[in-house]
Amino acid sequence: MEKAILITFLIATSMVYQSLAQDEEISPISPESFAYEPAAAYEYDHDLLDHMTTQRIKFLQDCSDKMSSKxxxxxxxxxxxxxxxxxxxxVNFLKIxxxxHEGLLTFVFATYELKDAASEILPRSKxxxxxxxxxxxxxxxxxxAFET
Known part of the structure; x- marks a missing residue:
């Protein structure tokens, strides 16, 4: 179950950070090049999942299965x-x-890398x-109904 949520997170992250999915020359990575501490991000996201009930994770997984990847x-x-x-x-959006919609967005924008963008993105989603x-x-x- 956690695997599906992780995959959803990775897909969302690669959509947000398109440059990560593009081919480019690989060069050594220095610790200073990280905008955040990778271990802290992993720990934060892992704790996020740990605090979710199995029922909530299943709900989000079912929701992500309903949305076409395109x-x-x-x-x-x-x-x-x-x-x-x-x-x-x-049509796909309304049918899920x-x-x-709110559950997936709340989850994705609660992750370490995207939490700071939530205040800007969530009103756009409405x-x-x-x-x-x-x-x-x-x-x-x-x-x-319209969302208020």
């Missing part, structure tokens, strides 16, 4: 760049439901949700 990437980029998402991804409700909900017959 839309997950598009939505993450949309949140970071403050851009709208496609109608197809809005608000509880899943705008994205509301835009998808406005443009797509009626087309798929889902009676969804």
């Amino acid at each position: 839309c997950g990437v598009e939505m993450t980029e949309g949140l970071i760049d403050d851009k709208p998402v496609s109608e197809n991804c809005c 439901g608000r509880d899943c 705008r994205m949700w509301n835009k998808c409700v406005e443009t797509t909900a009626a087309k798929i017959g889902v009676p969804l």
Whole structure:
């Protein structure tokens, strides 16, 4: 179960930090080059998982399974760049439901590397949700409310 959450975290991190996923020349890493202490980040994220119930981890895993990876990437980029998402991804987004959406975002942006971005990203996620409700909900017959 922790493996699925870790994979979700790694995917989210690679979407946020696109440069990590690009090929480039490998050079030796000096300790000064880290923006954070890797051991501290690992310990922080491990503690985050340790404080979650098995039921909560299962819920988040089920939520991440419902979201297509293509839309997950598009939505993450949309949140970071403050851009709208496609109608197809809005459909996928709305079908996973608000509880899943909020749960995944809360978890991902509670991690060590992303916790400082939460105050900026979470309001964007509400705008994205509301835009998808406005443009797509009626087309798929889902009676969804706007997020306040």
